Amino acid sequence: MVSRWLRTALAAVLLPVALGATVARADTPGGWFADHETTGPPWAPGFGDWTWFNQPTLDPGEMQIATTTDRNGAPTHALELHVTPAEIATGDWGKTEAKVYKEWALGAPETGWTGDNGQAESALPGDGTDASGVYSAWFYISSDTPIDATLPNGAVPWSNLMQFKTAWPTLGGSTCPMPTQEPQWWVNLAPAWGGLPGITPGTPVLVANRWSPAGYPITNWPQRVVPAPIDRWFQLTMTVQQGQSVTFALDGQPWYTGTSADWPVGLVPTPSHPAGYCGYSGWIFGTGLYGGSGHVYVDDVSFRPAA
Numbered sequence: 001m002v003s004r005w006l007r008t009a010l011a012a013v014l015l016p017v018a019l020g021a022t023v024a025r026a027d028t029p030g031g032w033f034a035d036h037e038t039t040g041p042p043w044a045p046g047f048g049d050w051t052w053f054n055q056p057t058l059d060p061g062e063m064q065i066a067t068t069t070d071r072n073g074a075p076t077h078a079l080e081l082h083v084t085p086a087e088i089a090t091g092d093w094g095k096t097e098a099k100v101y102k103e104w105a106l107g108a109p110e111t112g113w114t115g116d117n118g119q120a121e122s123a124l125p126g127d128g129t130d131a132s133g134v135y136s137a138w139f140y141i142s143s144d145t146p147i148d149a150t151l152p153n154g155a156v157p158w159s160n161l162m163q164f165k166t167a168w169p170t171l172g173g174s175t176c177p178m179p180t181q182e183p184q185w186w187v188n189l190a191p192a193w194g195g196l197p198g199i200t201p202g203t204p205v206l207v208a209n210r211w212s213p214a215g216y217p218i219t220n221w222p223q224r225v226v227p228a229p230i231d232r233w234f235q236l237t238m239t240v241q242q243g244q245s246v247t248f249a250l251d252g253q254p255w256y257t258g259t260s261a262d263w264p265v266g267l268v269p270t271p272s273h274p275a276g277y278c279g280y281s282g283w284i285f286g287t288g289l290y291g292g293s294g295h296v297y298v299d300d301v302s303f304r305p306a307a
């Protein structure tokens with residue numbers, strides 16, 4: 001089905017003003033929406049709803065705006081990520097950074113930053129301290145997606161599809177001991193490993209996971225896995241109840257709920273972290289194909305805050 005796609009190099013794209021988004025921005029009142037249709041600086045049309053999208057270390061073709069069809073068959077533009085095993089094998093981590101971030105500024109230094117599109121970072125709705133709401137993205141995983149069965153060290157490879165990250169004020173002269181950015185909860189694309197009930201080893205699966213200072217071996221948690229749809233659009237949502245839970249759903253069907261008893265959810269203090277808690281400077285919702293190989297399209301990414 002790859003022939004359906006009319007892939008276009010970013011440099012050649014001229015985006016028609018009226019080309020077909022099928023989800024209205026009004027669906028995300030007070031929130032945020034990225035449809036890759038008309039916004040963006042002249043050198044990166046279609047990217048402008050994102051805060052961070054300039055990845056100069058990427059190889060040509062790894063991240064671009066493609067002309068394609070949406071889930072209703074209508075013309076649309078979508079973010080296309082295409083990273084090959086050969087690119088991963090170079091060992092150049094920069095070549096795996098096929099990703100885009102939306103960042104909300106919570107404190108310095110982010111409150112003084114402008115993103116890659118030249119605009120100041122957004123503030124979270126309300127009093128700016130609650131990240132609760134529904135985070136959504138539509139994905140299309142092409143059947144020509146290359147997924148290695150194993151890595152040379154025997155680990156299961158992964159590619160990150162969507163994630164939350166917390167940013168800490170380690171820049172700008174702060175003495176906060178936390179890392180600059182830390183992933184929190186996320187969804188990865190990976191090949192199924194042996195022993196997953198009803199799932200053929202090697203077939204693509206979606207894995208819900210979270211950060212851990214002790215590491216995060218995905219094979220420890222078979223309950224966090226669901227088969228990945230191939231060659232059709234599907235919706236992933238991560239619904240956050242800050243300080244309580246994050247529920248992962250595929251096409252509206254929940255498959256896993258993580259709780260703050262396991263790992264913090266949203267903008268809550270993290271006393272379990274060995275470095276302690278010293279406040280947040282940014283909250284990030286990212287998507288793409290980060291860390292591994294694959295051929296994926298993403299569109300209509302949104303955040304709908306809780307009432």
Ligand SMILES: [Ca+2]
Pocket residue numbers: 020021035036037076077078299300
């Ligand atoms: Ca679109």
